[in-house]
Amino acid sequence: MGNELPFEQPLEELRSKIEELRRFGSEKDIDFSEEIARLEERYTQLQQEIFVQLAPAQKMQIARHPQRPTTIDYIQAIFDDYIELHGDRAYADDLAIVGGIAKLNGVPVTVVGHQKGKDTKDNIARNFGMPHPEGFRKGLRLMKQADKFRRPIITFIDTPGAYPGGAAEERGQGEAIARNLLEMATFRVPIICVVIGEGGSGGALALGVGNRVLMLENAIYSVISPNGAASILWKDASKADKAAEAMKITAQDLQEMKIIDEIIPEPNGGAHREIAIQAESVKSVLSRHLQELLSWDSEQLRQDRYDKYRKLGAFTYAQG
Amino acid sequence: MSKCPKCGAIQTSKELDKNLKVCPSCGYHMKLNARERIHMIMDEGRLFEYDADMISEDPLEFPGYADKLVKQSEKSGLRDAVVTGEGTIGGFPVVCAVMSFDFFSGSMGSVVGEKITRAVERATQKGYPLIVFSTSGGARMQESILSLMQMAKTSSALARFHDKGGLFISIFTDPTLGGVTASFAMLGDVILAEPGTIVGFAGRIVIEQTIRQKLPDNFQTAEFNLQHGQLDKVVNRKEMRNTLIKLLDLHTVKEGVSRG
Ligand SMILES: [Zn+2]
Numbered sequence: 001m002g003n004e005l006p007f008e009q010p011l012e013e014l015r016s017k018i019e020e021l022r023r024f025g026s027e028k029d030i031d032f033s034e035e036i037a038r039l040e041e042r043y044t045q046l047q048q049e050i051f052v053q054l055a056p057a058q059k060m061q062i063a064r065h066p067q068r069p070t071t072i073d074y075i076q077a078i079f080d081d082y083i084e085l086h087g088d089r090a091y092a093d094d095l096a097i098v099g100g101i102a103k104l105n106g107v108p109v110t111v112v113g114h115q116k117g118k119d120t121k122d123n124i125a126r127n128f129g130m131p132h133p134e135g136f137r138k139g140l141r142l143m144k145q146a147d148k149f150r151r152p153i154i155t156f157i158d159t160p161g162a163y164p165g166g167a168a169e170e171r172g173q174g175e176a177i178a179r180n181l182l183e184m185a186t187f188r189v190p191i192i193c194v195v196i197g198e199g200g201s202g203g204a205l206a207l208g209v210g211n212r213v214l215m216l217e218n219a220i221y222s223v224i225s226p227n228g229a230a231s232i233l234w235k236d237a238s239k240a241d242k243a244a245e246a247m248k249i250t251a252q253d254l255q256e257m258k259i260i261d262e263i264i265p266e267p268n269g270g271a272h273r274e275i276a277i278q279a280e281s282v283k284s285v286l287s288r289h290l291q292e293l294l295s296w297d298s299e300q301l302r303q304d305r306y307d308k309y310r311k312l313g314a315f316t317y318a319q320g
Numbered sequence: 321m322s323k324c325p326k327c328g329a330i331q332t333s334k335e336l337d338k339n340l341k342v343c344p345s346c347g348y349h350m351k352l353n354a355r356e357r358i359h360m361i362m363d364e365g366r367l368f369e370y371d372a373d374m375i376s377e378d379p380l381e382f383p384g385y386a387d388k389l390v391k392q393s394e395k396s397g398l399r400d401a402v403v404t405g406e407g408t409i410g411g412f413p414v415v416c417a418v419m420s421f422d423f424f425s426g427s428m429g430s431v432v433g434e435k436i437t438r439a440v441e442r443a444t445q446k447g448y449p450l451i452v453f454s455t456s457g458g459a460r461m462q463e464s465i466l467s468l469m470q471m472a473k474t475s476s477a478l479a480r481f482h483d484k485g486g487l488f489i490s491i492f493t494d495p496t497l498g499g500v501t502a503s504f505a506m507l508g509d510v511i512l513a514e515p516g517t518i519v520g521f522a523g524r525i526v527i528e529q530t531i532r533q534k535l536p537d538n539f540q541t542a543e544f545n546l547q548h549g550q551l552d553k554v555v556n557r558k559e560m561r562n563t564l565i566k567l568l569d570l571h572t573v574k575e576g577v578s579r580g
Pocket residue numbers: 324325326327328329343344345346347348
């Protein structure tokens with residue numbers, strides 16, 4: 001395969017051992033079925049051990065896997081009649097964010113998401129999924145259009161973060177993110193956000209203010225990358241694993257903190273192992289939530305979004 | 321005696337205070353904490369404080385956070401990085417929030433987000449203008465995702481405030497970066513900044529490491545941001561109060577004056 005992550009090595013070794021035994025058995029006409037069955041059992045057991053208790057840093061590796069399905073993969077698999085729309089009408093077409101109009105189970109929706117590249121060339125064109133202000137403004141333009149035509153909004157979140165660059169600052173990276181947060185609060189249509197890979201900081205949140213926030217089992221969502229946190233907090237980027245642990249970046253942690261509403265399970269090893277099956281399960285969870293939200297009126301939708309974020313925070317009062 | 325960090329000029333603390341902590345030789349604006357700022361801006365230096373006893377809860381039991389909160393509080397005399405309340409400026413009633421860099425580098429955690437949101441909500445209810453002086457190094461990492469969510473919370477409250485026709489004057493003071501810039505601070509009707517203030521989303525060091533280039537000296541200064549259309553006006557500290565009064569007056573329709 002060649003796609004396995006370091007912590008998957010023992011599994012890969014066992015898998016090739018089983019295959020070797022099979023091949024050897026059939027070549028020499030020897031019956032290894034008992035031995036193979038024993039190894040298969042060991043394989044299943046090992047798989048359980050590895051994938052049931054993935055450490056946050058291991059999930060982070062899955063979330064950043066180069067073969068991990070992207071926004072475009074989900075759009076193609078889940079929606080019909082997709083038409084991609086381009087540009088922010090002010091500066092450029094930022095390919096780190098894609099979006100357009102499509103149908104979900106026959107209902108027209110607007111879909112917007114961060115887009116990482118599929119290979120080096122694509123990644124350069126898409127800036128590794130790190131938007132400039134014009135990307136956020138393109139997303140906002142499409143979402144405003146959705147609000148005008150009363151189409152539900154579906155967003156896919158998958159970015160290391162907003163691009164930290166000189167030109168991005170000159171064109172108002174902060175303003176672009178802030179504007180999206182404010183405007184997303186006002187829309188009269190259902191908004192469902194799905195964190196499919198990396199939810200990196202403000203650049204993720206800029207597409208992340210929704211009535212429902214769903215998250216794939218191995219996706220991560222955090223205020224700063226664990227590497228960044230480690231180098232700021234402990235002046236040591238190699239403590240990223242420790243930071244990943246302390247920062248509570250996994251879907252399970254975020255569900256406990258009521259940041260997200262539902263976890264969408266992934267196949268063993270991650271979404272890239274079974275892309276079609278993964279897309280199908282994303283579609284079914286999305287459809288269920290959309291079905292529910294479609295019966296709400298615009299005020300209900302806005303109030304629900306307000307209440308959802310209004311409640312987030314942990315504070316107390318000093319004694320005396 | 322104190323030495324200007326920019327030009328090295330030496331003056332007595334008394335001279336410096338009289339000059340509002342602006343260097344008389346080069347005009348460098350030194351940092352003010354929330355108390356000093358309130359004293360300088362509000363009528364009679366008075367702010368009737370909201371939520372003065374609100375403190376952080378260390379929700380993630382993040383290594384070292386609880387101790388650091390205690391130390392930051394002792395150092396600054398504040399309970400968190402923002403002071404909010406109401407008072408008058410030039411006789412105009414306002415809701416005012418003032419951030420303080422001396423508490424945890426002005427980082428935004430749940431307390432900052434909640435106090436700002438409550439201030440916005442009170443300004444909405446009372447129909448008062450909202451004045452926010454920002455300064456922040458960015459997110460309160462020790463509160464992780466909850467810190468990030470304060471951006472959505474404050475911005476949602478501002479959406480309602482703006483919808484009701486409220487006036488929000490946002491003032492950047494040195495430095496303001498990260499989540500504060502990328503949420504409430506950039507959502508003012510009028511955005512001001514003190515001279516030399518660093519305003520941005522990403523910090524200079526992160527950007528230089530990313531693009532592997534040296535950035536110009538004036539990068540992200542208030543003057544640079546003004547040039548790039550990111551704010552309305554750079555205002556000297558000694559003119560700040562009068563500028564606010566003028567803006568508040570320009571947004572007040574006096575009785576007996578016809579708008580038609
Ligand atoms: Zn000086």
